[in-house]
Amino acid sequence: MTNLPFTIRKLMTIVTEAVIEQPLLKDLERLGAHGYTVTSARGKGSRGVRNAGWEADGNIRIEVVCDLDTATSIAAHLKERYYDNYAMVMLLSDVQVMRPDKF
Amino acid sequence: MTNLPFTIRKLMTIVTEAVIEQPLLKDLERLGAHGYTVTSARGKGSRGVRNAGWEADGNIRIEVVCDLDTATSIAAHLKERYYDNYAMVMLLSDVQVMRPDKF
Amino acid sequence: MTNLPFTIRKLMTIVTEAVIEQPLLKDLERLGAHGYTVTSARGKGSRGVRNAGWEADGNIRIEVVCDLDTATSIAAHLKERYYDNYAMVMLLSDVQVMRPDKF
Amino acid sequence: MDPIILFFLLGLIAGLLRADLRLPGSIYEFVSMLLLISIGLKGGVELASQPFLNLLPDMLAVVLMGIALPLVAFPVLLKLGGFRRADAASIAAHYGSVSVGTFAVGVAWMVTRDIFYESHLPLLLVMLEIPAILVGIILARGMSKGTAWGDVSREILLGKSIVLLVGGLLIGWLADPAGMASIEPFFFDLFKGILAVFLLEMGLIAAVQVGALRKYGLFLVAFGILMPLFSALIGAGLGWLLDFSVGGTALLATLAASASYIAVPAAMRISVPEANPTLSLTASLGITFPFNVLIGIPLYYELAQRMPIAGP
Amino acid sequence: MDPIILFFLLGLIAGLLRADLRLPGSIYEFVSMLLLISIGLKGGVELASQPFLNLLPDMLAVVLMGIALPLVAFPVLLKLGGFRRADAASIAAHYGSVSVGTFAVGVAWMVTRDIFYESHLPLLLVMLEIPAILVGIILARGMSKGTAWGDVSREILLGKSIVLLVGGLLIGWLADPAGMASIEPFFFDLFKGILAVFLLEMGLIAAVQVGALRKYGLFLVAFGILMPLFSALIGAGLGWLLDFSVGGTALLATLAASASYIAVPAAMRISVPEANPTLSLTASLGITFPFNVLIGIPLYYELAQRMPIAGP
Amino acid sequence: MDPIILFFLLGLIAGLLRADLRLPGSIYEFVSMLLLISIGLKGGVELASQPFLNLLPDMLAVVLMGIALPLVAFPVLLKLGGFRRADAASIAAHYGSVSVGTFAVGVAWMVTRDIFYESHLPLLLVMLEIPAILVGIILARGMSKGTAWGDVSREILLGKSIVLLVGGLLIGWLADPAGMASIEPFFFDLFKGILAVFLLEMGLIAAVQVGALRKYGLFLVAFGILMPLFSALIGAGLGWLLDFSVGGTALLATLAASASYIAVPAAMRISVPEANPTLSLTASLGITFPFNVLIGIPLYYELAQRMPIAGP
Numbered sequence A, B, C: 001m002t003n004l005p006f007t008i009r010k011l012m013t014i015v016t017e018a019v020i021e022q023p024l025l026k027d028l029e030r031l032g033a034h035g036y037t038v039t040s041a042r043g044k045g046s047r048g049v050r051n052a053g054w055e056a057d058g059n060i061r062i063e064v065v066c067d068l069d070t071a072t073s074i075a076a077h078l079k080e081r082y083y084d085n086y087a088m089v090m091l092l093s094d095v096q097v098m099r100p101d102k103f
Numbered sequence D, E, F: 001m002d003p004i005i006l007f008f009l010l011g012l013i014a015g016l017l018r019a020d021l022r023l024p025g026s027i028y029e030f031v032s033m034l035l036l037i038s039i040g041l042k043g044g045v046e047l048a049s050q051p052f053l054n055l056l057p058d059m060l061a062v063v064l065m066g067i068a069l070p071l072v073a074f075p076v077l078l079k080l081g082g083f084r085r086a087d088a089a090s091i092a093a094h095y096g097s098v099s100v101g102t103f104a105v106g107v108a109w110m111v112t113r114d115i116f117y118e119s120h121l122p123l124l125l126v127m128l129e130i131p132a133i134l135v136g137i138i139l140a141r142g143m144s145k146g147t148a149w150g151d152v153s154r155e156i157l158l159g160k161s162i163v164l165l166v167g168g169l170l171i172g173w174l175a176d177p178a179g180m181a182s183i184e185p186f187f188f189d190l191f192k193g194i195l196a197v198f199l200l201e202m203g204l205i206a207a208v209q210v211g212a213l214r215k216y217g218l219f220l221v222a223f224g225i226l227m228p229l230f231s232a233l234i235g236a237g238l239g240w241l242l243d244f245s246v247g248g249t250a251l252l253a254t255l256a257a258s259a260s261y262i263a264v265p266a267a268m269r270i271s272v273p274e275a276n277p278t279l280s281l282t283a284s285l286g287i288t289f290p291f292n293v294l295i296g297i298p299l300y301y302e303l304a305q306r307m308p309i310a311g312p
């Protein structure tokens, strides 16, 4: 990018059960995320079809932009706290942002 | 990432017409996808505005995390089967995952 | 990717207030975007919780696939026109596409 | 003027002015589900009081009409209109099938004027929905090619509109009257209000389609008005042959004149994907639906009144 | 047959045939909110006319039943069913608590037949919702382990169903009659129609659960039918002890027999995450709900009539 | 107590306790659309029976009030409140314009008590919605700066609330009475029930705003109560000048006292983006709406009764 100063941050995408939205978002903030974006989703994975047909059956897709350290501790926490008992997928990638101090 | 073992996989993002959700998801599974995440979307592209105003007019956004081979065969299939006749966009990128065997 | 010709393009993801959807989409087209995908979202950032509880309180998540030049001018424009007064986050990354002329 | 027509006009004008107005998608979906169920229920209640076998001739006749209409429309679209084969077949299928929204407006028109109509018209609506789809697919593909007819039939028979219409019919038919009375406030008393909301959104949708008209030019406009007029003649003729009342004849003409915008587009998108959906929807939603709702229905009633000998 | 039962069957059959039918998520949510409020309101209006203190014994008795039922179900599931501790505890909690949808169908059944029932049953419904959840958590975790009881109680007491039921009760209780009359057309007159829409979707959901049954086999099916029968006996016995009318006894049996699918699944998912939610929902939604709605309620009424001495 | 007020309190309390309760977004949107249409329809039906020209003076007077109120509020906010220019202008615009929800509660209050009010008040509501927005923009930007007034007016005139209110007015005005009767069950009979649902959600929203109050301190609270009291005086005075009935005077005071939370926030966000939307919404939704609904309306009626000479 020529004249716009972009910095690299981590984008963590979590797809999981809608029922744990509240505790999960609290965890994210406690672990250092400065923000998050949530969309409603449906899907299929090892725990079967989650069709958003009714309350207990929907997914959410959470995105968190953060630095490597925060990403690492979020990943470690999710793994330990949620992986065994909840439908959950976590993806990590690099993104460029313009205001690195924001994340 | 220091102590968390991350592996690289492909993230395929497909944006297309909501009306073909069912056959498309069946195709994805047949081609080796172990899971997928779907969100409702709207948008605009070469086939015009798709505003989600009513049934026939909505988009879906599908994400599939998979290995390179699966991604290649999905891409080939979508190209052959859907590109000519449906509003469709397909994006491919790398993501890090913690449980590579899942995908 | 063995036999499928993929080309690299920029994927720009914008999360912002739903209330500016219309002017923002117009801006994107004027600046050269050939298309976009929009999903409804909620979230939290420096401007507080945006819970999608009612009209003025929702977010949208816009994705634009485009070339580097277009991405640069979109970034510059958003920064100048919206950053000061609106809840907004902009992320940039690389994606592979099959029909580069489309974007 | 009937307020439901005014709701349609409000939507149309607001849409043309690009007002910031839209029914939430889930509400539109629910409202159209309620119309389907209510029409089915109403028909079922009436059907309960007559022997089913008597209706078979009418059902058969109507299926034949559903096959014939797209066969007439297809060559016109192909030759006169210069459309590609797939497009001509798809549009023909839309016009051979029916629009539940148009039928609902027609029923409301009759009810407001206390005009009698045969109670099994919702059943005929169901019978008319499907044949044209099959004809359209055959016209596009030919019989020979390996169309997965099993899948196609499944898709159509288990589509939302058939399931809710037939389900409503059956429930209305089987339910005991006391039970029906208790769900009447929701499904019957609110019917016209819900239809008003539906028409508001249909006006907004039609306005978007009108915008696309410029691209497709005059032939589509002409077809979107002349085809329903022709179909109405056939429908009214059939009503006369079947010895229907004036109201029933007018409603059968309305069914014939109406063009699908729910079941057929979905089926065509899957079975004839190379057909351009914008063409058929522009015609059906942008021209024919407004025409039928605003002008057609009174016209078809007029027509029904002039048929040589009509029932009660 | 009652049309609301037919709506449930329509949903069930459409679901089993994999028809393309679904209530939009937001509509389902709203419809179930309306049922909760309406039931609360109805109960509140009635409660306003009697001294609250008289109800305390009934409330206490019912809480004891809500504690006892999961304690009976748990060992059966653990020993006979061979389920893991967490799963047995979670399923037991579902069956100790109640289903508002089932209760609503029961109330509709009584109203259609003009059968009297005690007006404070909605209050008892509220009382029955919670104890089983706490028992379930204790069964899964033991008392010792540091469960965050504060959080758990908060979560349950401030969950949607309790807030709307209790809120409705209070509003019905406090509102002046003239004001209530003006909201009746929405909350009361539409009740059975809205219940019909709810049951259509419940049928679709149950059909999906039925699909999961194959995986879990016969024991779950048997439990899903026998447990409500046993609970209904207990409920009817309690109704008799409390000197309830036949209608009230039948509804108390219905409450006992019903299994939760809103409040308990959410609470268990958070508090006993290692329990497999599919197990309990398959039983509760795939077997017990259909069983109660289609067969159970008339049966429980039959049962209530045969209790030795019943009230008016 | 009126149940709709109790619904508001239920929402408020549930929100303050952070209960897990929310109306789905699409339902809230639809419910507020229905309120707008219903109020418009009701006004239109009444208007049909009187010569339009007679209303022009009232309409003009009310527009002047809509211009004057923000001009009074602005310096107070700027000087006493110490707000930035953009914020002061935006808040002033909110308080110069009107809240349809507040008006609906006022109308329900009158109807419950069988109090007469002038039938053209919904028309005055429409007239009051817009002027304050334009004043607010001018206060923020000055006249000189190149505001795209064309765009701004388009945006406002074609916004949801104006289109639905005016559309409803026109439909009610033009529709024939028989037709109106058939949509009454939906748009009129359900009105108060739908208003109750709307107020439940408004309570939940207000509770969130109350949370933000701590940040902005006492001045905003004081302004949120004193400004509507002042505006109500002006509104009642105007009602008296225009020779309104007691009920009409009270409703005009209610309109004056109410602060916008739909049309104005959207317009300000686009036209005066540097204004902090949280400030104005906290005041309007967190303080003024609850104040008007719980305390204001009866107070304004009291006030209207004490005006020297009032109509019938």
Ligand SMILES: Nc1ncnc2c1ncn2[C@@H]1O[C@H](COP(=O)(O)O)[C@@H](O)[C@H]1O
Binding pocket: A015, A016, A042, A043, A044, A045, A046, A047, A048, A049, A050, A059, A086, A087, A088, A089, B033, B034, B035, B036, B037, B038, B063, B064, B065, B066, B102, B103
């Ligand atoms: N391979 C995948 N690609 C994309 N999304 C997935 C994939 N696997 C799982 N998911 C999503 O993650 C949720 C939980 O996955 P699981 O824990 O495997 O059941 C699913 O419901 C999907 O929405």
Ligand SMILES: Nc1ncnc2c1ncn2[C@@H]1O[C@H](COP(=O)(O)O)[C@@H](O)[C@H]1O
Binding pocket: B015, B016, B042, B043, B044, B045, B046, B047, B048, B049, B050, B059, B086, B087, B088, B089, C033, C034, C035, C036, C037, C038, C063, C064, C065, C066, C102, C103
């Ligand atoms: N350049 C783009 N960036 C992001 N999304 C796009 C782009 N082009 C198309 N889309 C999405 O893909 C859908 C189908 O595209 P198309 O086939 O070009 O009409 C559109 O409705 C958009 O949602």
Ligand SMILES: Nc1ncnc2c1ncn2[C@@H]1O[C@H](COP(=O)(O)O)[C@@H](O)[C@H]1O
Binding pocket: A033, A034, A035, A036, A037, A038, A063, A064, A065, A066, A102, A103, C015, C016, C042, C043, C044, C045, C046, C047, C048, C049, C050, C059, C086, C087, C088, C089
């Ligand atoms: N760190 C973050 N990660 C993901 N999304 C974010 C982040 N920060 C902000 N957002 C999203 O961007 C919106 C606007 O952010 P802000 O301008 O910081 O209030 C928020 O409402 C979130 O949806």
Ligand code: NA
Binding pocket: D069, D094, D095, D096, D097, D098, D231, D255, D256, D257, D258, D259, D260
């Ligand atoms: Na037709």
Ligand code: NA
Binding pocket: E069, E094, E095, E096, E097, E098, E231, E255, E256, E257, E258, E259, E260
């Ligand atoms: Na139970």
Ligand code: NA
Binding pocket: F069, F094, F095, F096, F097, F098, F099, F231, F255, F256, F257, F258, F259, F260
């Ligand atoms: Na005001």
